[in-house]
Each structure stands twice: as structure tokens, then as C-alpha cells.
Amino acid sequence: MSENAPDLIGPILGWRAWCVRETEEGWRLYSIHYGEPWPVRNDLTAWCYRSRYLSTANNISHNRHIAPTKDCFCGIYGANEFGQVRQYVIASYLSCEMVPPDYVHRVVGQVSLWGRVVQCSQGYRAGNAYPARLWLPVRRPDGKSIDVDAIAFGLADYGIPIELLDAGTRYEIVHQIGYGREAA
Amino acid sequence: MEIGEPERQITVEPVEDPVPREEPVEAPAEPEREEIPA
Numbered sequence: 595m596s597e598n599a600p601d602l603i604g605p606i607l608g609w610r611a612w613c614v615r616e617t618e619e620g621w622r623l624y625s626i627h628y629g630e631p632w633p634v635r636n637d638l639t640a641w642c643y644r645s646r647y648l649s650t651a652n653n654i655s656h657n658r659h660i661a662p663t664k665d666c667f668c669g670i671y672g673a674n675e676f677g678q679v680r681q682y683v684i685a686s687y688l689s690c691e692m693v694p695p696d697y698v699h700r701v702v703g704q705v706s707l708w709g710r711v712v713q714c715s716q717g718y719r720a721g722n723a724y725p726a727r728l729w730l731p732v733r734r735p736d737g738k739s740i741d742v743d744a745i746a747f748g749l750a751d752y753g754i755p756i757e758l759l760d761a762g763t764r765y766e767i768v769h770q771i772g773y774g775r776e777a778a
Numbered sequence: 779m780e781i782g783e784p785e786r787q788i789t790v791e792p793v794e795d796p797v798p799r800e801e802p803v804e805a806p807a808e809p810e811r812e813e814i815p816a
Contacts, residue, residue, distance in 0.1 A: 600790060602788055708791065709789070709790060710787070717779070
């Protein structure tokens with residue numbers, strides 16, 4: 595086998611949750627933890643926040659590296675089962691979230707992962723990612739009204755299947771998708 | 779997101795591009811010009 599041959603033909607699918615925000619270009623997906631915008635019709639490429647910021651700002655020893663590596667926490671995350679992302683389907687002030695303050699809604703879905711990948715016991719961290727399928731709850735958990743049709747229409751720019759979910763609360767979302775549902 | 783302990787690092791190559799990239803828009807063909815006799 596060639597040294598450059600891939601270990602796996604993919605992509606790998608994982609579960610994620612995203613924030614949704616209206617921008618000048620339209621409705622867009624953002625990472626919940628780092629507020630990273632997900633580009634339309636282009637893959638998101640991972641980079642290591644720790645090696646970019648911590649090593650210089652806080653004088654912490656952290657080697658610069660290509661993301662992801664096994665010894666770090668970097669990479670674009672995808673979980674094996676939907677139940678692992680249930681805590682992110684609505685806002686939680688207990689988790690370390692850095693969402694854009696003006697986000698309007700959250701969606702859940704499956705993400706394609708490829709390139710350099712760290713396989714973990716319950717999911718993956720990847721170097722390249724693009725959303726594969728989205729489930730869009732038609733209500734917000736706090737009861738605030740949203741124009742779900744406009745959001746769905748805007749997210750169609752990503753060119754992937756979008757399914758409306760007759761749900762708003764975490765319980766409803768988990769109940770409809772299925773706690774142990776695998777990404778496949 | 780909790781995804782457990784890292785087990786191994788691998789390279790994954792997609793069979794097809796997972797990104798529905800914009801198809802390049804072909805420039806419209808220029809209309810044939812009629813030769814106008816001088």
C-alpha cells in the first residue's frame with residue numbers, strides 16, 4: 595500500500611448542533627463553541643485555537659500543528675450518536691459556549707468529516723467538514739417567534755437536505771430524532 | 779461536545795466531494811457577428 599493511501603474511504607458522518615444567524619449574505623450556520631462561521635458550498639477547515647492563541651498570549655507551551663492531532667483537542671467535532679449533542683440543541687449557560695450574541699435559532703444535523711481525522715471512542719475530530727443534513731426545529735424553546743420558512747429558505751444555500759422538525763424543546767427534539775440514533 | 783478519548787489518527791478520503799460546490803458559470807457564447815460589407 596502506498597504511504598499516501600487513505601486509511602478510510604469516506605466521508606465519515608457525525609452529529610452536531612449549530613447556531614443560526616442572519617448575515618448580509620443570508621442565514622448562516624455557526625459553531626456553538628467558537629462562533630466559527632460555516633462557509634456556504636465550501637468546506638470548513640480546522641485550525642488549532644490553542645496553538646494560535648494560547649502559545650503566544652499566555653506563554654503556554656503548545657506546539658503549532660496542523661489540526662487535528664491526537665494529543666490536542668482541536669478539530670471539527672462530530673459525535674457518533676445524536677444523544678451526545680442533546681445538551682447543545684438549546685442554549686446552555688453551563689457549557690463553554692461562545693456563540694454569536696445575535697444568533698436566532700439552533701439546528702441539529704449530520705456533518706461530513708474527512709481529511710486528517712482523529713477517531714475517538716464516541717466520535718471524531720476532523721480537519722475538513724461540511725454539513726450533510728439539517729433538522730430545523732420550527733419553534734424556539736423559549737417560545738420566541740421565528741420565521742422558520744425564511745431560515746429554511748436561507749439555509750438552502752448550503753445545498754443539503756433540510757427537514758423541518760415539529761419541535762422546540764430539548765425533549766421534543768430528542769424524542770423526534772431519537773436519542774441513540776447513529777449518523778448514517 | 780463529549781466524544782470520548784482519542785484512539786487513533788487516520789486519513790479519510792471522500793469517494794465524492796461532500797461539498798455541493800458552485801458549478802462554474804459558463805460565459806455565454808458571443809453571438810456570431812455578421813460581416814457588414816464596407
